[in-house]
Amino acid sequence: MRAPLMRRACGTALFLTTTLASVVAAAAPPPGHTARPSQPAAQARLLGEEIVPFKLDFRGTTVGGLSGVDRDRCTGEYVFISDDRSFLQPARFYTAEVDVDADGVHSVRFTGTRPFRQPDGALYPSPSADAAKAVDPEEVRVDPRTCRYWWAQEGDRPAAAGAPLVQPSIQVASRTGAYRGQLRLPDNYAITRDERGPRRNQSLEAFTFGFRSGVVTSAVEGPLIQDGPVPDTHHGALVRVTQQTRGGRVLGQYAYPIEKIFAESDPDSPWGPDTGVPSILAFPDDPHRFLVLERTWVAGSGYKIRLYDATTRGASDVRAVDSLAERHVVPMRKKLVADFDTLGLSTVDNTEGMTWGPELPSGERSLILVSDDNFDKDAVTQVVALAVR
Incomplete structure (x- = not known):
């Protein structure tokens, strides 16, 4: 999500020929389905962190605004996406070597950068x-089958009458950034001029590959306009x-139920609180189970970052439900995995991206997260590694 500079938080369908009859198993359970017994939530502990220098110059670009990350199985490197909307340099991604093991994060070394291209090849x-x-680039995933880069951008609901409306999208790029296609998104992800669909700056940020790489699971950052108000200090949202x-x-x-706002805003601040889902990550062995990142910013109180273990198992399928505010539905269940305030980090900042890292000798799996500094000197680009069991 694009945010104000004042420490603000967040801020052509693709035609593939693969037949995916097996992915139907990843949809909602059929009527009469009995849910499996509840399993313990994942647990996480801190391995370490690394702070990337502010506005690091790399090959003539400004490193910052890193709002998504994924591990490239073809190289072992990591891919980071910058949410620079071509204000500083063209919209782009970075590749990097992240040295992480059971003893912590030892280094983050950038190895390459490329701009994303439009269908006609232009920047x-x-x-x-x-x-x-x-x-507005926000998330990147490396295709487990082809190692191409899929990336999400949340578009733009115009703030002024007559301004252009830009739809959110999940695009596919070659490893050099060239346009290779686009995923057809659900109709209710569309931004409209009649006040329906995603709110401004609360559109599509999060998606992940799951279920043998055949299913793409995405999340809208905040509630659709027709689904009810945004969270406040008394109520969460769906x-x-x-x-x-x-x-x-x-x-x-x-x-998916997001939490209520954790504190009242500083009354002297021009910015209201901001909360939502910037990243979602599939568990490799369960088509229904995900890690969900919730990120909240409140003026005067800073950031609250929480990680949840969530499941679609037993939840209502709401694809045909026009408004969640007018219907009773069974939401996804979730359990807290980590509150970043309790991890022992040097600072808790605008964490927006996450991906699985290498397995550890302990049997745990490493989880790599990155924060978006919004190119703000009072924020940081922080790469965090957790061990998840």
Whole structure:
């Protein structure tokens, strides 16, 4: 999510020929289904962290705004996406070697960077140059089958009458950034001019591959306008999580409950609180189970970052439900894995991206997370490693 500079938080369907009859198992349980007994939530502990220098210059680009990360199984490196909307340099990604093991994070060394390209091969312009063609990059995933880069951008609901409307998208790029296709998204992910769909800066940020790499699961960052108000200090909200085939067919859609705001805002601040889901990550051995990152910022109190173990098992399929505010639905169940305030980090900042890292000798799996500094000197680009059991 794009945020104000003042420490603000967050801030062509792809036609593939693979037949995916088996992915139907990842959709909602059929009527009469009996849910499995509840399993213990994952547990996490801190391995270490590394702070990337502010506005690090790398090959003529400014490293920052890192809002998504994934591990490339073809190289062992990591891919980071910057949410620079081509204001500083063209919208782009970075590759990096992250040295992490059971003893911590030893280094983060950037190895490459490329801009993303439009279908015609052109670079993406900044909103000030051409708002209708601008993008807001937020998440990147490396295709487990092809090692191409799939990336999400949340589009733009215009703040002023007559301004261009840019739809969110999940695009596919070659490893050099060239356009290779686009995933067809659910109809209710579309931004409309009649006040339906995602709110401004609370659109599509999070997605992940799951179930033998055949299912793409995505989450809208905040509640759709028709689904009710955003969270406040008294109430949380429901956001939509969608499972699709790689060709775009919707298998199911579910309501994920995000927490209420944890503190009142500083009354002297011009910025209201901000909360949502910036990242979701599939467990490799369970098509229904995900790690969900919730990120909240409150003026005067800073960030609250929480990680949850969540499941679609037993949840209502809401793809045909027009408004979650007008229907009783069974939401996804979730359990707290980690509150970043309790991990012993040097600082808790705007964490937006996560991916699985290497397995550890202990049998735990490492989890790599990154924070988006919004190119703000009062924020940090922080790479964190957790051990998850």
